[in-house]
Amino acid sequence: MPELLASLLSLAFLAQLLRITVPYALAALGGVVSERAGVIALALEGKLLAGAFAATLGAYYTGSVAVGVIAGIGGGAAVSALYALVVIRFRADQIVAGVAINMMAYGLTRYLLKIPFDSTSSSARHASLSDVLVEPVFWLACALVIAVWLLLHRTAFGLRVRATGEHPDAVEASGVSVVRVRWAAVLVGGGLAGMGGAWLSLGNGAFSAEMSAGRGYIALAAVIMGRWHPLYAVAACLVFGFADAIQLELQSQGVAVPSELVETLPYVLTLVALAGFIGRSRPPAALGKPFESE
Numbered sequence: 001m002p003e004l005l006a007s008l009l010s011l012a013f014l015a016q017l018l019r020i021t022v023p024y025a026l027a028a029l030g031g032v033v034s035e036r037a038g039v040i041a042l043a044l045e046g047k048l049l050a051g052a053f054a055a056t057l058g059a060y061y062t063g064s065v066a067v068g069v070i071a072g073i074g075g076g077a078a079v080s081a082l083y084a085l086v087v088i089r090f091r092a093d094q095i096v097a098g099v100a101i102n103m104m105a106y107g108l109t110r111y112l113l114k115i116p117f118d119s120t121s122s123s124a125r126h127a128s129l130s131d132v133l134v135e136p137v138f139w140l141a142c143a144l145v146i147a148v149w150l151l152l153h154r155t156a157f158g159l160r161v162r163a164t165g166e167h168p169d170a171v172e173a174s175g176v177s178v179v180r181v182r183w184a185a186v187l188v189g190g191g192l193a194g195m196g197g198a199w200l201s202l203g204n205g206a207f208s209a210e211m212s213a214g215r216g217y218i219a220l221a222a223v224i225m226g227r228w229h230p231l232y233a234v235a236a237c238l239v240f241g242f243a244d245a246i247q248l249e250l251q252s253q254g255v256a257v258p259s260e261l262v263e264t265l266p267y268v269l270t271l272v273a274l275a276g277f278i279g280r281s282r283p284p285a286a287l288g289k290p291f292e293s294e
Contacts, residue, residue, distance in 0.1 A: 013245065019132045019203060020248075021241030022141050023048060026196030027219035028226070028233040029148045030076070030189035036152060036228055037185035038165040038286040042098025043083045045216025046105030047190050051076040051197025053109045056207035057116070060126040068127065069137055069198045076194015077187050079105065084186040088179060091290035102216070110209050121209050128205035137199065144192065148230045161185050165284030168291045178291045193219075214267065221270045227281045236273070243269045 027048055031041035054075025059068030083101050086092045110120045117123045132138050152158035160181050163171045168178045193216070200215075201207045218240050226233030247265040 013249065015132045016248065017238070017241050017245045018138065020244045021237050022132075022138060023196035023199045023215055024219050024222060024237035024240055025145065025234045026141055026199065027193045027216055028222040028237050029144065029230055030192035030196070031220055031223040032189075032226070032228055032230050032233050033148065033152070033161065033185050033192065034080075034189035035223060035287055036165045036284055037161045037182045038168060038284055038289065038291070039084070039087060039182055039186050040094040040098060040288045041189060041220055041223065042095055043079065043101035043216075044193050044219050045212050045214070046083075046098075046101040046103075047076040047079045047193035048197040048200065048212040048216045048219075049102075049105040049109055049210070050079040051194030052201040052211055053112065053197075053207055054078075054194065055198035056123050056126060056201045059128075059202060060116070060124060063127050065127050065129060065137070065202055068202050069195060072198025072201070073191045073194045076190040076192070076197060078190075079194075080186045080190020083190070084183050087290070088182050088186070091292070094288050106210055109207075113207070113209065123201075123207040125206050127202070129199070129202045137202070141195070141199070144195075145230060145234050148192070152230060157181075157184070162284075165286055168286050168289075172291075182291070218266065218270050221274050224281055224283075225273050228284065239273075240266055240269065 027044045030047065031044055034041040051072035052075075055068040055072030058071030059065060062068075079101060083097060086097045087094045113120055113123060129135050129137060150158075152161060160171065160176055161184075164176075164178050164181045164185075171181070172178050196215075196219075197212065200211055204211070219237065222233045222236035222240060225236035225239075243266045247263055251263075
């Protein structure tokens with residue numbers, strides 16, 4: 001036990017906590033932007049996975065981490081464009097469409113892996129990120145937390161996003177297109193989630209099938225816990241990241257608890273957190289409601 005406590009107070013554990021939290025936080029930021037505009041962000045899992053796969057292709061073929069990050073952002077935005085087309089243009093049920101996007105991402109990335117890597121489970125090794133505290137991409141992610149808060153709360157675009165999620169009819173009556181605002185919010189959110197996916201594959205130095213491993217759903221829980229506020233959502237992600245880091249530390253310390261039980265810790269925490277926050281948090285009034293322009 002003293003060894004475990006010392007490990008939890010070490011700089012190495014802090015670095016691991018931050019490394020684990022980054023994809024949660026970026027996906028949650030994307031979820032906040034999308035949901036504040038009234039579009040449910042259930043497809044975050046698929047966006048993370050698409051971003052991770054696109055980042056692997058970019059880094060593998062160019063040997064550049066920067067290209068990998070840009071490709072990851074593009075991958076997340078591309079999946080978001082498909083999701084927006086289905087739920088905004090054709091007004092499909094957002095929950096059903098989100099689940100379908102996630103399932104598509106699981107299957108499609110496995111299939112596409114075979115083309116360059118002749119495998120349905122993992123890619124070849126490629127350029128990877130350095131230590132988290134000296135990694136420019138980490139500091140860019142930190143800057144994006146503040147940038148998203150400023151975007152939503154200190155700009156005209158952010159005001160339109162928030163108004164669209166609450167009173168879309170009033171926004172349309174003022175001469176602003178609700179459809180365009182929602183498209184923009186979903187694409188921005190997808191790019192952020194795609195960057196989170198890029199962190200996963202670039203941090204690992206390779207892509208593996210279904211490597212998002214439920215992080216998109218946990219990020220969505222963080223959005224709810226954070227009451228659709230970017231700073232609070234990231235704070236919730238730190239809690240989930242801490243639970244994830246704890247379970248890894250317990251396994252590395254050889255604590256006499258079945259590893260299968262320890263691995264459930266982040267997901268159990270998610271359920272407990274949602275049970276405590278759902279009902280207390282008020283979502284945007286128009287969240288999940290299709291909008292029909294007159």
